[in-house]
Amino acid sequence: MTKQRRIRQEPVSLATVAAQAGVSIATVSRIVNGEVRRASPETVERVQQLVSALGYRPNHVGRTLRRRESKIVAMLSPNLDNPAMAAIAASVETALRTAGYVMILCDTHDRADLQDEYLNAMRSQVVQGYVVVNAVRSEGLSAAVARGDPIVFVGRRNPDTRGSFVGIDNWRAGMDAADHLWSGGFREIAVIYPSQGSSATRDRVGGFMARLEDLGMPTSALRQAEAPGLSHLEVGYAAAQNLVKKRPWPPALFCPSDLMAYGAYRLASEAHVQVPKECSIVGVDDNTLNAWIAPWLTSVRIPYADFGARVVEQLQVLWAGEQGSEQLLPHELIVR
Amino acid sequence: MTKQRRIRQEPVSLATVAAQAGVSIATVSRIVNGEVRRASPETVERVQQLVSALGYRPNHVGRTLRRRESKIVAMLSPNLDNPAMAAIAASVETALRTAGYVMILCDTHDRADLQDEYLNAMRSQVVQGYVVVNAVRSEGLSAAVARGDPIVFVGRRNPDTRGSFVGIDNWRAGMDAADHLWSGGFREIAVIYPSQGSSATRDRVGGFMARLEDLGMPTSALRQAEAPGLSHLEVGYAAAQNLVKKRPWPPALFCPSDLMAYGAYRLASEAHVQVPKECSIVGVDDNTLNAWIAPWLTSVRIPYADFGARVVEQLQVLWAGEQGSEQLLPHELIVR
DNA sequence: ACAGGTTAGGCAAACGTTTGCCAAATGCTA
DNA sequence: TAGCATTTGGCAAACGTTTGCCTAACCTGT
Incomplete structure (x- = not known):
């Protein structure tokens, strides 16, 4: 670790340009900001030459301080x-x-x-x-x-x-997932979710369940499981564990996020349950990678x-x- | 879109605190910065009270301008x-x-x-x-x-x-991948890479090939393919296409990044080539998701x-x- | 010639900090 | 009491910009 010689040439400010051009700082500032009508064409020309010659770039800190933005x-x-x-x-x-x-x-x-x-x-x-x-x-x-x-x-x-809010209609996304599975002929369907879900996951699950009920699915055929935790990957894995603790794998499963679906998929793999043959999974997000390495996953694409x-x-x-x-x-x- | 009433209360600066405390800006500045020995204990106390009462927070822009950092x-x-x-x-x-x-x-x-x-x-x-x-x-x-x-x-x-550089020894990573496949008994091995590879991918591939040569693998048994493109996903897919254009799928494949491995995997899936049974793939990165949805991929983990x-x-x-x-x-x- | 307008550009304050230097007041020593 | 050090704190410059206001000088029309 030897000392390094810094070649730090002094930064060039409005003052530098102004001195070289023989005009005031104010004039340079105005020209830099495009107010060309406040100076003679020759002055403008000269200043602009110097600006590019010296490589002047406005200092955003000074500007921010003054403009307060x-x-x-x-x-x-x-x-x-x-x-x-x-x-x-x-x-x-x-x-x-x-x-x-x-x-x-x-x-x-x-x-x-x-x-x-x-x-x-x-x-x-x-x-x-x-x-x-x-x-x-x-x-x-x-x-x-x-x-x-x-x-x-x-x-x-x-x-x-x-x-101000930017997002999707999560409730409807859940409904769409329900429609998909219902029209796929599934009459026993499971859903998993995080114990302390955000409003987004809650809405997705809410829309999903409401829609299934509307479609006439008996509540007994709608299985649910949850799990606590931070990472949706682990939540999905643990919730799926809870889901199949007492009963066999469901033929269809809705996960309010792709990551949860990945978690469930891992458990299914470990249990030698084939996805999607034995269990159709629907997620939400449609991560880019799905098309490449998770084609088994049907997902609600969010246009991020x-x-x-x-x-x-x-x-x-x-x-x-x-x-x-x-x-x-x-x-x-x-x-x- | 109605006009919104802004409640923008005036920001509180050193001057605000100083005025309230009846001391100079300099004194407040020093106290805020922990220079408590430049003021009497009572002053320090009074100023600190006001600082928290008014919710003063130093303005980083002013500070940056002055300190030049x-x-x-x-x-x-x-x-x-x-x-x-x-x-x-x-x-x-x-x-x-x-x-x-x-x-x-x-x-x-x-x-x-x-x-x-x-x-x-x-x-x-x-x-x-x-x-x-x-x-x-x-x-x-x-x-x-x-x-x-x-x-x-x-x-x-x-x-x-x-x-200054932070990274891994890419050459050695390639060598390790080679060792793994060689000791796995593979004697026909393929490698794919981007046409305009970065130094990182070049090193990985370089180390891989050099090591195989060292191990005594005939050059003819080392198949290579490349493809142009930006996304490693697509490069992997296209390069794999080139690889199997004239010859059958290799039993082992090294990809200098996981994304390329995903691309190759997709082609393999489409061709009904089972991974890893019929083709062992080794990548580099070991993305978090591998453990969940790509357990077929052996990968060199980089401790990001x-x-x-x-x-x-x-x-x-x-x-x-x-x-x-x-x-x-x-x-x-x-x-x- | 003179009023009025336009052009070209400078002055200086302000934004919020930090800090070198100065100064009054206090305390201590000889 | 003189001399000196310490404590406490203020003044003002500086960082780089922007911009309201001012002022010469020039021009134009009557």
Whole structure:
């Protein structure tokens, strides 16, 4: 570990350019910002030459301080390891970049305390808005909402009140899954879910069960099992264990997320239950990888790639001082 | 869309606290920063009361401008959709948070122009350092390196020169895969790879082939195929197609990434070739999901979860003005 | 020639911090 | 009582921008 010679040349600021050009800082600032009518054509030309010659780039920190607005948006997301979350992050990032913003990414691990810590930290960073994926109820979140901070909720609604939201109609997604299995001829169907489910999973399961009831399925033929835990993979595995503890494997199974379906699949494999021959599984998300390595899984595709554009749209609505709205994107059941 | 009443209460700054406390801004600043010996105990007490009562939080923008250092690190990553990249992002994010930093995430889509655009944008944001995952050669990158900006390379080395690097010994990973298949008794083995592979995939394949040669395998028994493309999923599929165009499926196949293995698997499934019974596949990465839905895949596990800590370590070395080093983390072949 | 308008550009304050330096007041020693 | 060190705290500059306001100089029409 030897000392390294830093070649740190001094940064070039408006002052640098102004001195070289023999004009004032104000003039350079105006020209850089496109106000060309406030200087003579020759001056504009000269300054622009110098700007590119010196490689001047406006310092966003100074600009933010003065303008009291940054080009930074914070995204709070639980466990990035979840492919669905990663897909959302990727989509939002791209949309923000197109709109001229950058994204600070915060992994809250689904913990209220971390969510609050990040909300506070982000406020110090003077971020311009927040994208909160699968928000949990927390003090800091309520405070931010009360303050009127621009927040777009994704996946899960604002636990407290209404507001900007981007997601799908989870209830209907559950209904669609029910329709699929019912019309597939299944008359004994199981469903598994996490013990402390989010509103999203609850809605999916709720819609699923309600629809089956509507279709005339006797309650006794609808088997349920749950399991506690954080990772949907493990929840799926454990809930499936509970499901088959006393009775044989069901011919059809609905899981409110693909990850849970993977968990159930693992147990089925271990039990030498063939999927989908002996047990048809329906999940929700339709992860990219399904087409490649999980063709046995029927899944409700959520158009995560379209989330980013909607999120940015909502942010812009909020920035304009208007009320945000709920954006429900179309889902689609994918059978392979 | 009705106008929303904003309740934007004025932000509380050092000046607010100072005015309330009847002391100068300087004094408050010092107390907030823990310099308690520059004020009388009573003053300190009074100011601290006010700080928490008013909910004062230092404005990072002002601080950054003055100190000329921010607590922001930029991470440039190609396609977050790749589970391996998401794992790295999650790990780095956590490590940065622990060290008191936040992460701006930039998805370069493996494009040199986007990489440069982001490098420039990040410089304007006065980020404190860069984490570049699978860097591509680009003008802006060279410029940043020449400038002495603190950059940690992950996965792929600095295309131009040496520097801080976190990753695994790809060559050896390839060798380990070769050993595994050879000791499994396979004497006809295939390998597929992308046409324009990165140094990482090239090294893996290189080590694999070199090791097989060392073991005495005739070159004729080592089949190769390649395919162009961006997504490793599609590369794997297409390369596998090329592989079996004229000859039957090989009994063993090495893929320099799990995604490529998934692509090959899909083709195998379509061709009704049983994996792993008729074709053993070895990949690299060992994605989390393998244990759940791809138990047929043997894979070289890369400890992505440990990357974050090493990355932050390297950043701190660079910030101390010292020379960064190469951090090769241990990999491990996982058989299920 | 003069009023009024336009053009070209500078001054300086402000955003929120940090920090070197100064100064008054207090305490201590000789 | 003089001399000196310590405590306590304020002043003001600086970081890089933006922008309201000011002021020359020039132009135009009567």
